Amino acid sequence: MSLPAGRFAALIFDVDGTLAETEETHRRAFNETFAYFKLGWDWPPLLYRRLLRVTGGKERIAAFARAPENLGRRHLSADEIAELHRFKTARFGQLVSGGGCPLRPGVASVVERARQRGLRLAIATTTARPNVEALLRAAWGSEADALFDVIVAGDEVPRKKPAPDVYLKVLALLGLEGGDCLAIEDSRAGLLAAGAAGVAVLITRSFYFGDDDFEGAAAVVENLAEAMDIGAMDQENGKIMSSMRSGILNIFEINPSPET
Numbered sequence: 092m093s094l095p096a097g098r099f100a101a102l103i104f105d106v107d108g109t110l111a112e113t114e115e116t117h118r119r120a121f122n123e124t125f126a127y128f129k130l131g132w133d134w135p136p137l138l139y140r141r142l143l144r145v146t147g148g149k150e151r152i153a154a155f156a157r158a159p160e161n162l163g164r165r166h167l168s169a170d171e172i173a174e175l176h177r178f179k180t181a182r183f184g185q186l187v188s189g190g191g192c193p194l195r196p197g198v199a200s201v202v203e204r205a206r207q208r209g210l211r212l213a214i215a216t217t218t219a220r221p222n223v224e225a226l227l228r229a230a231w232g233s234e235a236d237a238l239f240d241v242i243v244a245g246d247e248v249p250r251k252k253p254a255p256d257v258y259l260k261v262l263a264l265l266g267l268e269g270g271d272c273l274a275i276e277d278s279r280a281g282l283l284a285a286g287a288a289g290v291a292v293l294i295t296r297s298f299y300f301g302d303d304d305f306e307g308a309a310a311v312v313e314n315l316a317e318a319m320d321i322g323a324m325d326q327e328n329g330k331i332m333s334s335m336r337s338g339i340l341n342i343f344e345i346n347p348s349p350e351t
């Protein structure tokens with residue numbers, strides 16, 4: 092497990108499970124939507140864990156609607172699914188704006204440090220754009236708009252993760268190669284998407300995907316605070332303790348500005 096020795100020009104963040112532990116809030120918004128539309132559906136955590144294998148909320152609703160084990164199975168048209176999903180997105184936005192999804196440990200520090208060191212920042216996510224905007228605004232307030240150079244969200248590419256589309260679009264908009272960037276992800280679908288676009292991946296384990304197979308990840312940590320601590324510790328000691336630690340340290344040593 093090691094990261095490329097070179098320096099990165101950009102960090103590309105996933106959103107759900109990576110910037111914040113959002114999935115319980117997504118689940119609540121889905122269930123409140125199903126109740127509002129009187130579908131008689133409820134997604135408890137164990138079922139939701141399985142349903143998360145289908146990336147994208149509309150796709151998840153469609154898969155559940157036709158699943159043989161769903162006793163409330165029914166035909167839903169694309170328009171009906173879109174209507175359910177619009178309602179769910181609005182509800183998710185309200186919950187996030189009310190402080191329901193704080194940033195995960197270390198995220199704010201990594202973003203700040205990366206910015207100071209001249210890295211570009213991007214977002215590559217499967218979730219809908221209004222969800223990203225609500226989350227960023229809740230976390231960073233008015234600063235949020237200027238923080239990320241590129242954001243590519245859910246329906247803005249033909250295929251969702253694990254397809255590489257969202258990463259390829261981010262790279263095109265950044266004008267960078269996959270090898271110039273580091274992705275920060277929490278799921279195997281995200282790892283595969285970034286990997287297929289040639290981007291190295293740092294995994295931060297999340298509530299729903301912590302046990303995924305992360306074979307092929309450059310590094311796996313519990314959260315970004317841990318990655319920061321390791322970097323800080325090595326700097327203090329003035330020596331590199333292991334290839335993984337040196338790799339993580341590299342993340343924060345990228346592109347020092349010319350005057351440093």
Ligand code: XBP
Nearest residue numbers: 106107117146147148216217218219
């Ligand atoms: C997360 C997802 C999303 C959310 C729901 O992927 O798969 O579908 O669960 O959001 P990522 P939407 O971590 O890549 O963002 O309902 O807006 O799809």
Ligand code: MG
Nearest residue numbers: 105107108277
């Ligand atoms: Mg994720």
